[in-house]
Amino acid sequence: AVALSLTGITKRYRNTTVLGPLSLELEKGRIYGLIGENGAGKSTLIRIIMGLSKQTDGDIELFGRSGEGDLTLARANVGYVPDSSASYPLLSAYDNLKARCLEWGIDQNQIPRLLDTVGLAQVGTKKARSFSLGMRRRLDLAVALLGEPRMLVLDEPTNGLDPLGTMEMRNLIKRLNADRDITVIISSHNLAELNRIADEYLVLSAGSLIARLSSSDVRGDS
Ligand code: ADP
Numbered sequence: 007a008v009a010l011s012l013t014g015i016t017k018r019y020r021n022t023t024v025l026g027p028l029s030l031e032l033e034k035g036r037i038y039g040l041i042g043e044n045g046a047g048k049s050t051l052i053r054i055i056m057g058l059s060k061q062t063d064g065d066i067e068l069f070g071r072s073g074e075g076d077l078t079l080a081r082a083n084v085g086y087v088p089d090s091s092a093s094y095p096l097l098s099a100y101d102n103l104k105a106r107c108l109e110w111g112i113d114q115n116q117i118p119r120l121l122d123t124v125g126l127a128q129v130g131t132k133k134a135r136s137f138s139l140g141m142r143r144r145l146d147l148a149v150a151l152l153g154e155p156r157m158l159v160l161d162e163p164t165n166g167l168d169p170l171g172t173m174e175m176r177n178l179i180k181r182l183n184a185d186r187d188i189t190v191i192i193s194s195h196n197l198a199e200l201n202r203i204a205d206e207y208l209v210l211s212a213g214s215l216i217a218r219l220s221s222s223d224v225r226g227d228s
């Protein structure tokens with residue numbers, strides 16, 4: 007089944023095309039690695055998928071829904087980890103999640119379980135500003151998981167993390183995909199970083215999709 011379908015997606019600023027035209031279909035339940043150097047258009051594409059930026063041209067279908075109103079509904083099923091941490095530094099991890107629950111009208115009873123999922127249960131009452139970058143990124147992931155999304159879209163979630171933090175984030179994403187059948191789009195400028203997580207790689211260069219590679223292509227399995 008198709009989770010996301012893009013047709014002729016283009017983004018232009020004034021006369022400069024920074025993305026597309028791009029068409030692709032992503033299957034449910036898989037992990038897609040969005041690969042490309044800085045400026046390739048990864049964030050632009052992700053922001054368009056999330057409805058945070060409007061495409062200049064082209065159509066989006068998410069879980070079979072298209073058109074402004076229906077897409078907005080469908081996006082409620084997509085958790086988003088932005089490219090830089092969106093947590094409130096002066097609030098505790100718990101209160102960060104609570105604030106989002108209030109904002110989005112989501113039940114707060116899932117907060118303890120989510121803190122546990124991302125490995126922050128022991129520091130739930132500590133302020134986010136005391137957290138390491140890796141902990142803050144895991145808090146962002148917990149926020150993205152509020153409301154039990156069917157899809158996760160993560161914009162460079164391991165950027166700036168040390169090897170241990172990178173490994174923790176990778177393992178978490180893999181586990182979420184396996185346990186809950188969540189479709190994942192995860193971007194990185196480093197192909198090796200997504201090795202053994204992504205089922206498929208979408209390679210962006212200068213705003214164009216230049217390759218779709220399976221994990222076996224990338225690993226060199228036979
Ligand atoms: P990536 O996420 O792969 O690093 P981006 O999507 O952030 O790439 O950027 C793609 C291109 O679009 C870059 O050349 C960037 O400078 C340009 N760009 C992004 N946002 C804007 C904007 N608001 N106005 C003009 N150019 C932009």
Ligand code: ADP
Pocket residue numbers: 053058059060
């Ligand atoms: P739009 O609403 O037109 O789709 P976006 O939401 O994609 O625009 O991006 C708007 C933001 O990007 C603005 O805050 C702008 O300051 C910033 N921006 C402007 N130029 C660039 C650039 N070259 N690269 C990245 N971001 C940019």
